[in-house]
Amino acid sequence: MCGRSHGGAALALLPLLVGLLPLGAVAQVGRNSGADFDIFLPRGNNITVLIKRGTLTFCNIILQRKRLSSLTINPGERAIFSFDCPQPEKHFVLEVQKNIDCMSGSCPFGEVQLQPSRLPALNRTFIWNVKANPRVGLELQFSRPRLRQILPGDTCSDSVTYTISSSLEKTVVNIGTFCSNGTVSRIKMQGGVKLELYLPWDQNRNFSGFNITNHSSIKRLCIIESVFEGEGSATLMSANYPKGFPEDELMSWQFVIPPHLRASVFFLNYTLSNCEKKEERVEYYIPGSHSNPEVFQLGDQQPGNMAGNFNLSLQGCDQDSQNPGALRLLFKVLVQHLQNEGNKVYTVDLSKEKAMSMTIEPRTFKMSRSFDRACLICEGPRKCNPNVTLTAGHKHEISFLCDDMTRLWINAEKTISCTDIGYCTRKNYSLLVPSDIIQLPVELHDYAWKLLVPKDKISLQLTPTQKLQQHTHEKNCKTTFSYVLSSAGQGQNLHFGSFCPGGAIEKIQVKTNISVVLRTYSPGFSNESFRQGMTVTFIHSLKDEGVFTVTPDSKTKVYLRTPNWDRGLPPLTSVSWNISVPNHHVAHLTFSKDRMGVSCETGRAFMIIQEQKAKAEEIVSRDDEPLPKPKDLHHNFWVNISNCSPMNGKQLDLEFCVSLTPKKMDMTVIILAAVGGGATLLFALGLLACYAKKMSKKKKVSKGPAVGIYNGNTNTQMPGHVGKFQKGRKDNDSHVYAVIDDTMVYGHLLSGSNGSSTGPEVDVYRPFQGPMGDVPPSPPPICSRVSTRKLHPEDPLPFLLPESDGEPYTFSHPKPVEVKENRDNDIPLLEKKELENIME
Template sequence: MFLNLLPEGSRIMPVHLDQDVVVTIHRNAAEPECSVCVGKAPDQTCDPQYQRLTYSPDMSVEFTCPNPQEIFKMDINREIDCTGTGCPANSVQTKDIFSDFNRTFTWDLKVLASQTFQLDFPEPGMRQIPEEETCPDSHTYSLKAYPRSGVTSLGSFCKGGPVTTMQVRFKGRVALQVPGGVKADPVVFKVSVGPETKSKHGLVLIIVELPRGVTDTSFFSADYRRQFPDDQQMQWNFSVPAMHNYSVLLLDHTAPECIQDTVVVQYQKENGKTLRLSLTDPQPQHQQGNFEMVLKNCQTNTSLPGLTFSYKVSVMRSGHPVVSTVDLTQQEGISLLLEKMSSDPFCEMRINSVIKEKILVPAGTKASLSFLDCPNEDVRLTATKAIGENSSCTYNCRSATSCPPTALAVPLLDFSLPVPLHSFTWNFTIPNNSTLDLVAPAGNLRQSIPGQECSQASSFRLTECDGTPIGDFCSSGTLQKIQVHANASITTPGRDLKRSIVPLLNVSVSKEISEGLIYTVIPDVSSVTTLVTPNWPNGMKKFSTVSWIVRVPDQYKALLKFVNVSRPKCSKLHANILVQMLGQEEELLSRQEGEEIEKELVVSNTFYLNMSNCKPETGHFSLLTDILVYFGTSLICLVCSYKKLTKENSAYITKGNIFRPSDRHFSKTRSENESHVYDSIDEFLVYGHLLDDHPYPDSLPSGKMQVDSYQTFTGATDGALPVIKEPDPEPETGQYKAFLAPSETFNPSRPHTPIQLQESLGFQDRRMVDNELYTFKSTGDIKAIRLSAVEPEASMSDDYL
């Protein structure tokens, strides 16, 4: 819509109306002379007082004066008939037209005589005001009903209040007044058919949701300042928040002279209890729970002043605050932080009588805390202890040599606080050119990774001082030591504040290391050890470095399998992966971000795996690798770790004693068990052709290993043969097993016969074939046994599953 200034001083505007909208133009000022004209000549009609506009595809309005907005006002009306199948959709949408004029948008609502129409207001609801007042945003709403006694004003309302719903019987009108020059921004309320009503005297039902906290809300009866209709009633349904008290106070009222019946203010609680009071009775005070309030008028003497009624409902908290005094003067370096985890104002926290959303109790101070209506889940309590040069604790560490080792344990914190401790954090500030060393009080540590998560009871989180995560860790693993070349934080889940716990970690400070993070790893020879980069599965911090020093025992080898490697595109420097044996210059593996990396790598001594990150342009740098340590050159340990052997398979070791140093010992003697008897050997377990570095090459023809016959070792024994201690049976897991359960068809066990140590790789212990069972009878000559003509070859990668 726009206005044009015509030479004659008239103003003309095009008007675009929806089909169900009617606009009425009223004069509201006597002067100056001005007419409003509709249509075009010769059919144009003009009137100085009134015009009614309905839908027309091409319509314009002309005013014969230059400032018609000072003379005329607009009533923009829409009828909403809900007597059929329901109310039409989008029935309360408003198009802002005639924005220069004072305008009243009206919606006429109608339902069947026995029904009500319902108005639902979106948040933040509506609040009632006296009819002579206007709303702060210049958008003032009013509601009228049409009972048989005549038009009745049900009240005026503004945006923002506890009124959420109104139900009016039969017919009514909603009006919105907007002054000229103010853009219309109405509340988009919903109109629907409400429930049926049997009472013929009910004007309106107003549903109110009272807010939490301390509030006072005012309400006014129908036709306030005039008189409430005879024999009519008005009802309010109040929803009171939990743990709050309400009180009703009459503000201003006049009592009519009743010809029949009396004026009653009736209250009904959720439990069905009804209370009937007069206008002079004390109204309910300090009550709890939802309630209904009904104002009923009598038949009055109309020649005298009638019933007027206004009141307020006051709400306040009913709970009692939990008070606690916190004294940190005896807790060196410890501070407390309490945070509200919910935005709901229902919970109220105070420190020294001041309400706070977040409370910090600094180290070395005292504070009085109170909590009102704060469930445990709405408040999080964390404790932090600062350790280092800038802290006030006794751990005053100015150099690596002056930093005493310390055992981390959550101290005794008995503050009688109503919320549990969520976590306890140690913040370490170490000197320059030094390193923070972390070890378990007993045993080793392990990192929590998907599929191998730590339990919350024994875990801790390690982060750098800038908040960069390193990882979650717990006890019972393969990490002997964690070294961090930075200030760091260690956080453990909270426990009972009133009970101290055993030490979580032993922490010390040592000399500077060359990497940002170093793990010392002692792999378990009976299972796979998994290593992951810091902040797994997310990427490493830019320009950061990490190393794993992997201890490999003598005569053992380690198989590295790079299971999951993610490498970035670098914008500065390179992302490197390096494998190198400790104390040697030769690099076993060195790859940058753009180079292909092997899937597997065998290392025969203690080594370190190093990773250094670049500044990624895209992607991130992360790695997950599995390490399996096996004895000597045999791959049987490797197979046993990934495949559960069947009953027909026996373990076979090609070199050295047939027992590993880590094996446990049988509790039974050899004569009491059949561990020395073999059921069968599956041919795929014979890996003689894979052995290299043979110490006795002359014992084999043509430099190759003899795999089709068995011959005993005939070298010198240097005296009596040792008696071999048998290990206890191991549980049936995927780990290495020296022997399997004997067959039920075994002959009775033979007496114990010591077996000579077999130091030669030329010794091939082939004592079974084709389900024929053989046992050692003596240390003398053993008859050769024919094996199958063809033995399958097995690769390292095929058995690594």
């Protein structure tokens, strides 16, 4: 053992004669203020009794008809007194102090009894001051129940408290405060000892609970022995805690552990002083260790899973006199059985992982036992901790000291970041929980992937191994796990929802950074882990915050809802659903409510439905209009929902359902069509020929003619002149012309007498832009959104002419106007004779 050396042989200690009356002879005060108490202290026993007021009060001590606020009884004196109040225990405290001098005279030892007898039933403190040579070790032995150390300021359940301190070069060092029912069996100290025992007024205890014996020099401040007879834990602390540990001192703890149990040490709190010389450290003497003492810094992981007895020592240093700082240590020793899992070693290979970490930690668990076994995770034979973080780039060997593995769970996180767009777009990433994690006997709680991309330059596409179902109130996820998708960038607050396998969502596209969390809900995830997995690809930047590709099953309904269901879709956010309708089926689209329910502060919110076919018209509903009633859709279609800047309180949250039914065909019609198909075709061809010839000779029309505008860039040669049309009709501009109705040319003449215009309504035509399955319908600009047509929910599905950004023009809706017949305007560009020749 090393530490401050105190040379010299131990002084011979003589027996301590403490044959005094037991506390059982004490007269109780009760509630009788007139009771008299008689205390006699023999001369030479070095005992002093002090009775004093505990609080400011009007209660007094009556001694020889005198009223006193305090009373001191010295050795060789006798006092007969009483109190002038009915409950003196609320007003007075009593101290019994005994001095034991081992410096010059005899130094008795043995069992310490409480004395004197016949003390009033007041809150009382017994104090023993033992003076000894600094080179002499004294030992306090505590019979059952053993002691349990508590933090300064804490109280004991029965209020019986021991306070032990030591004298070190005229300085008092607090060893600690203790209650009953613990593991501390002995405390050895170098030099003088002061022990205080506090008893409440209603405690009839008649024994001190400890012995004093001599001991050889221990060459350190103190040694505390802690004995475990079974599973349990003990919290201990350095001397003078929470004040600083004495400078350059050494303190030790001895732990007695049954061989069939395992002990682990955890530092709960510590601070370091400012050292000028030496180094603050802790040392362990561990049975079977080949490197005793094993030296650790206070910030190191402390040993665990230790079998048998072991010692722990705290060594201070020479402190800076100007700025000493404070060395303090609070730690816990946990002793428990070796569990079955303690003999198994699991390998977690993260050597090929990057930007990934994994934590095994306690989950929220309500304890009900007096002693709670800890669940420890060990890396190696003795490095054990209640929680362990495993980092990427390494292979880890772990074992468990835990009687109930359900008290632990695993949380992992991995970051996938795209910095090189060219590289990212050529590479796919797999979101898959490694098999080394699945095979652990601990439940996986969360595995989170953070997917980061450059803003407005590239977007993300998630393709699950199995199609996903969105968790809704109407259709809950019943699998052991689900995916939680939410935005991962700063300032973003978009929760896309929870999704689990077994649905109709084939892929999810998101505009910017996203967090994908695989969250489990039962220990059965290992049996369902084959259903997990997603592939991440990087795609061109999206306009919508999210695009869901949905392929419904004809046997089940598909329920879908907008992101941020609990808080409402964020302002100015647009989300689209690309929904497929199989051949020979009809999709039935139903909204869960009649209106959007959002109140816009600025802008307008839109819901758009558009079939993916040529000339399909958009069905548009604004926030101030009813949503469409249930509709049947025969082709693949888009659903787009775009939010405005909503007012507080009324947010945009929509849910809709898609179901499929087979198309119903009348068999009679099919048979008739098959039988009469040939005859019908011949009849139609003959009718067409007659009609064409008749029209060429017609001289009148019932309505005014349309006025054509000649396109000068086209070839005006007659079709009969071969060679003039070198391109096909679809490749040149010969078919391009605009039509202006009469009302466009003469609309100004139709003004009313009051100056009001009765001209045609003019709308903006939006042409078809290409493959309808690639781009969702886009609403008008946020600040000036105007619906192309306000549709009643019961209107039939209209058709919309195709649109092209390069060829915008307006068209009119003429109102019926009677126009006088004009035979000369029937054929505006060709002579009638020429046309007749051509037709013939």
